[in-house]
Amino acid sequence: MLTIEPVISITNLDHYFGTGQLRKQVLFDINLKINAGEIIIMTGPSGSGKTTLLTLCGGLRSAQSGSLKVLGTEMCGASSRQLTIERRHHGYIFQAHNLHESLTALQNVKMGLELHSEYSVREMTDRSIEMLELVGLGERANYYPHNLSGGQKQRVAIARALVSQPKILLADEPTAALDKQSGRDVVDLMHNLAKEQDCTILLVTHDNRILDVADRIIYMEDGRLAKAPDLQKVS
Numbered sequence: 095m096l097t098i099e100p101v102i103s104i105t106n107l108d109h110y111f112g113t114g115q116l117r118k119q120v121l122f123d124i125n126l127k128i129n130a131g132e133i134i135i136m137t138g139p140s141g142s143g144k145t146t147l148l149t150l151c152g153g154l155r156s157a158q159s160g161s162l163k164v165l166g167t168e169m170c171g172a173s174s175r176q177l178t179i180e181r182r183h184h185g186y187i188f189q190a191h192n193l194h195e196s197l198t199a200l201q202n203v204k205m206g207l208e209l210h211s212e213y214s215v216r217e218m219t220d221r222s223i224e225m226l227e228l229v230g231l232g233e234r235a236n237y238y239p240h241n242l243s244g245g246q247k248q249r250v251a252i253a254r255a256l257v258s259q260p261k262i263l264l265a266d267e268p269t270a271a272l273d274k275q276s277g278r279d280v281v282d283l284m285h286n287l288a289k290e291q292d293c294t295i296l297l298v299t300h301d302n303r304i305l306d307v308a309d310r311i312i313y314m315e316d317g318r319l320a321k322a323p324d325l326q327k328v329s
């Protein structure tokens with residue numbers, strides 16, 4: 095029988111910041127499996143370790159203890175070269191859109207393909223325009239970020255994150271800087287595009303208004319996965 099490997103598989107993961115007397119444990123015995131195409135929302139109090147877990151899954155820092163397999167690759171003890179290679183399979187969206195102010199929307203989206211040498215310059219442009227059309231900004235391809243609203247900038251960031259059709263999309267507070275409607279639009283867009291591309295989403299948020307897009311909600315408290323009885327869908 096064919097067994098499908100989880101996209102992210104975490105076993106007994108601990109994490110520490112600092113060294114010597116300042117060493118502090120921030121993640122405790124995390125065990126979690128995330129399957130292809132799942133939309134996972136991670137929520138919980140400030141300082142509970144959500145961003146730390148997200149950045150470990152994304153290869154933005156190296157995992158130290160336990161096992162963290164992402165797309166079949168063990169990230170625990172991985173070299174920085176390996177992490178760089180792994181990061182090419184991921185899209186990232188942060189609270190601040192992190193667009194380059196000196197580049198147009200189209201040029202910003204193209205940056206999402208720069209590490210993918212399989213595309214010609216022409217293909218990069220065509221795919222980026224297509225992606226901007228999908229996020230409803232085809233008409234604004236040549237606008238600079240300062241001429242776009244907060245929601246539009248975040249939509250450009252989504253286009254940039256998904257243009258390379260990553261297997262995993264990691265999002266840290268993507269709606270925090272947006273008003274209610276723009277936040278909703280951005281999350282719906284991420285949800286629809288990721289489902290079309292069969293992309294797995296791991297999203298950290300404090301925004302209770304967007305919890306309904308999740309297939310599964312993970313609640314963190316004091317560096318551990320915990321049950322949250324007041325949330326509708328608890329893993």
Ligand SMILES: Nc1ncnc2c1ncn2[C@@H]1O[C@H](COP(=O)(O)OP(=O)(O)OP(=O)(O)O)[C@@H](O)[C@H]1O
Binds near residue numbers: 111138140143144147
């Ligand atoms: N680079 C770092 N060096 C030392 N300690 C850190 C570092 N990053 C985070 N921490 C600590 O690790 C713990 C978890 O932080 P983390 O940012 O993962 O929590 P969080 O749940 O994402 O919080 P928030 O919701 O406020 O973003 C906190 O106690 C934080 O102070």
